[in-house]
Amino acid sequence: MKIGIIGGGAVGLLFAGYLGQKFDVTLIVRRELQLQSLLMNGITVHKGGSSFTTRVDSDLLTEVSMKFDFVIVAVKEYDLKPLEKVLELMDKNQPLLFLQNGIGHLEWVESLPHHNLLAGSVEHGALKENDHVLHHLGVGKTNLALIKGEWGAVEELVSQSIPSFPFLLKQDFEEMLLTKLFVNVLINPLTALTRVRNGKLVENPHLHQLQRDLFQELLLLYPHMERNVSFEGVVEICNNTYENRSSMLKDIESERKTEIESILGVLLEKAQREHHFVPIMNVVYRLVKGIEREGLGG
Template sequence: MRIVIIGSGSIGMLVTFYLTKKGHRISLLTNRQEQARVLNEKGIHLIIHDNERESVKVSADTFKDLQANGSIDLLILAVKSHQVKDVLAKLNQLHINIRAILFLQNGMAHTELLSTLEIPEVAVAVVEHGAIRENDFTVLHTGIGRLKWSYVCEGQGRIKDLLSKSTQLHFDISYDMQWINVLEQKLIVNACVNPLTGLLDIKNGELVKNDYCLSMMKMIFKEVMMILNFKQENDMWNHVKDVCLKTAENYSSMLLDLKYNRKTEIDSIIGYLVRRAKEQNQEVTILPFLLQGILAKETKVEGNVD
């Protein structure tokens, strides 16, 4: 089975490492030829708990060198949410026959594209692990979580076959029957944590340690829960705070994107929620403010598939 991962950022490298370590043969596609060269030469190095270092050999190539009229048995899309549409369009232009696809994105804007797919097997997943790409071949596994996934349409079960055989130490995988629930629970956390840390330039833990930050986060949480019509409000609020505590020393991905002048995933997280509120004729004020605030801080950069 030909398994291809597109996206060689922190999550793409993390997933490639653990799937390769489990014995799967993975082709990792990156944006830059230099990174592909280094990965083929050095493999992926993973650092966990600041001292444990492991490495695996990988097969890497560039996305632009993908050959037309080929086939991919299972594609794992690990690019940023705002890059998904362009990557899918390029694959379509190349007439790549994709038999199964697994989306690994923050937010839910990519779900707006699901109805346009002509792929027989589709699944979505959220990654609760903390990961930072240190360089072109090294990823820091900064927080142990799990990969939660769910089918949108099952097809021949290629994704199930892969992931059911891939759980291992430090990389737990779990399945949920309701794909919307999987994404919405992660969306709530991302909406509460990422934009606020980005605007205030603080670590995740400050959101619960500082009373003013906690109050601001609760305002965001209230609007998100209203839009999603999420019933288990108390449990979810406790979960959001627990995530902040468990990742207290971490910087959110949105804050890091702003720091390094990269396009953020604000549209897939807050933009999606604002559009959904509008469709439901719900009045929201905090979320549009967050959206505009992050967009104001963004530096325009050309997109890529790292």
């Protein structure tokens, strides 16, 4: 099975590193330097005290038709729009799997002309060291759900998945993404603002109370999610990923653009439309945006 993966960041490298052990994988990147690094070295994944290297094909992202059994889109949410022309040149029956955090991209994804669209929720932790090396820090699973169409070749991916890199099929893509969004809201922006690892959010009573307040504000926006997400479940994730540094914290430290718009910005828009009062969410959003702006040059 031929799999195309768009995006040479931590998630793209992680998926190519594992899936390339079993399938014919092409990692599609933007920069010539990364392309050459991948072709020369392959992808090295460090996990615990061991490591492995996977050889994959690699190519530059160009506006040409790419023929795969299915394509995984692993760029950040704010990098999706520039991909539109490339995606539209692909076979419309080719399944597209989107792995972005948040829900801000859903309307755009649903507007695409492709017949088979899927969403994924990644529970793994990964840290990119350079263009071909990454650290697999938190081992989890990848949840998949149909947005529209049929599973197609994705069923083969699930049935043949590597035990250490499992996939799980879900029935409701919105419920799946909202479950992940609850976790992201209670971890990512708070770690980014306070520069602490995930576990410290639970240990520090002041930060833990902020988590509780944010959880209640999320339930104001999505009361039906109370049966799917528990605050205790988020605490467990913080403890299980105690030493992990969230992707938003890493973005802030590297003075990169964050995913705050797709994680909190979209929720504040919903709150405004529906006249909900979410003061903690608003302050957290403004603080992250302010720090982000300073890091990007003001």
